[in-house]
Structures are given as structure tokens and as C-alpha cells.
Amino acid sequence: MALAATTKKKNKAMAPAAQGEWFIMYGIPKVSGEMSKEFPNAAFTFNEVPLLSHLTVPGNVATPAGSVDYPYIAATDDCGLLLLCGYTVVGLTYYICDPYFRRTLGILPSDGGFNSRHSVGLIRNRRGSGIMVAMLNTGLFSTQARITLSCTIDLCEWVNKEADCGHIRETKPCCWDGVLSHEGFLWWFDLSSCILACNPFLDRPTFYQIMFPHVSA
Structure with a gap:
């Protein structure tokens, strides 16, 4: 089974001690050739735990092929943003994925x-x-x-x-x-x-x- 990442969506109406609705994200996102490359360019399917939730991105963000070079959710922050590593024609790339706005933001590489x-x-x-x-x-x-x-x-x-x-x-x-x-x-x-x-x-x-x-x- 692929690795999974945990993320959460915050609910402002909840008491501080109970804030946050948790999900388990499937570690490998789906890649769709039919999905729009313009914003919003990320789709999130959230399922209640213990079912896995998943992310779908267009083909320009990551390529689906390869036993090693597959897209991968590498990390998440405490507000639910995801760090996606994907392989494109330029090699390994990093993206910030925002579940609320349903978009991905590419990060310029270091030297x-x-x-x-x-x-x-x-x-x-x-x-x-x-x-x-x-x-x-x-x-x-x-x-x-x-x-x-x-x-x-x-x-x-x-x-x-x-x-x-x-x-x-x-x-x-x-x-x-x-x-x-x-x-x-x-x-x-x-x-x-x-x-x-x-x-x-x-x-x-x-x-x-x-x-x-x-x-x-």
C-alpha cells in the first residue's frame, strides 16, 4: 500500500480544543489528462476516516508513469496545505496544493x-x-x-x-x-x-x- 499523509480542514465554529477535521490522504495523487490546467487545477475527494481521501491533478503538474518517478505527497502543514513532488519534462518539481482553493502553486527550484x-x-x-x-x-x-x-x-x-x-x-x-x-x-x-x-x-x-x-x- 502506498504511503498516506494526514491533513485537516479547520472549522471556525468549533471550540478551540476540538478544531480540525482530520482526513487520511492517499500518498500518490491521481493524474488526469482531462482536467483543466487553469485554476482551479486540483480536485480533492474527502472521505471519513478510516477511508482514504485522494488528490487529483492535471498532467502538466505531474506525470503518472514510472515505478519510481511517480507523483508523491511529501509533506503537510498543520493547516492542511500539501507539498506535492511531481515529475514533469523538466524533472522533479515541487508544488504547494491548497485544498480550500483547489489549486497548485509551483515552487521555483534552487540553484x-x-x-x-x-x-x-x-x-x-x-x-x-x-x-x-x-x-x-x-x-x-x-x-x-x-x-x-x-x-x-x-x-x-x-x-x-x-x-x-x-x-x-x-x-x-x-x-x-x-x-x-x-x-x-x-x-x-x-x-x-x-x-x-x-x-x-x-x-x-x-x-x-x-x-x-x-x-x-
Whole structure:
């Protein structure tokens, strides 16, 4: 079964403690060649839990073919926006999908382009006034204990941030399985190794590491 992402739609009439109607999104969106490429260019089918809900996008947002290069919902923020990774004629692309307005917004790539869909996260700042897409770069993690972040500014341009890795005790190659947004932090997880977490809005984000228990055969 494909991975699923959770999202929610807020209801202003509900009490604060009970706000939010939760859905389980199917991780791979449907791609329709008949769907309009103009706004609104995203369709959401919401089903009550435990049934899966799904997203449909037009063919210019993502191509449906390929056992690896299939479109994928990589992340969601706490207000229900989705980060979609799709493959087009220009390669891997990122989109913000808005269930309320039923539209997708493409994100301009960084200088190095996009090279991963499993190490990119979506987060909203604590004031709720802005969102950020952040890519984790751990190519030098195992050899130099060095981590950098590529982060968007207003979803229009990118900035590279050198991270503070003083709290990381164990460095080894990681294969990221996904990213979560929670309590103002992004949490990258490698289910075979550890979790790395930081606040990407800081100028020099401090990373914290949580190791998973090692089970010997």
C-alpha cells in the first residue's frame, strides 16, 4: 500500500480544543489528462476516516508513469496545505496544493535543482503568517558531521543555512523516509537509524538527534 499523509480542514465554529477535521490522504495523487490546467487545477475527494481521501491533478503538474518517478505527497502543514513532488519534462518539481482553493502553486527550484522528495518538508511559522519549504542536505553528514538546509523565502527564492550540529552524537549515512511538521520543528526520520529535528526559521538552525533502539539479530 502506498504511503498516506494526514491533513485537516479547520472549522471556525468549533471550540478551540476540538478544531480540525482530520482526513487520511492517499500518498500518490491521481493524474488526469482531462482536467483543466487553469485554476482551479486540483480536485480533492474527502472521505471519513478510516477511508482514504485522494488528490487529483492535471498532467502538466505531474506525470503518472514510472515505478519510481511517480507523483508523491511529501509533506503537510498543520493547516492542511500539501507539498506535492511531481515529475514533469523538466524533472522533479515541487508544488504547494491548497485544498480550500483547489489549486497548485509551483515552487521555483534552487540553484542546484531538486534532487529528493523524501528529505523535503513543509512548515508554517508560529505566527501562521508564512510557510517554508526546507530541504535537508546530509551529503557531508557521515564524514564531516555537517548539515545544511536549503529553505525558501516567501516561496520565491532560496537560501542555504549552515546548521549547528553540536547536539548530534552519532553520524552515519542516512536514508530519509519522510518529514513531519510538529510544534514549530521539522522532523526528518530514517526508520533504520534516527530522527533529526530543527526549527528551520532560525538563521543557524540547531539540530537535535533521537536515536532509534538498535536491535541485533
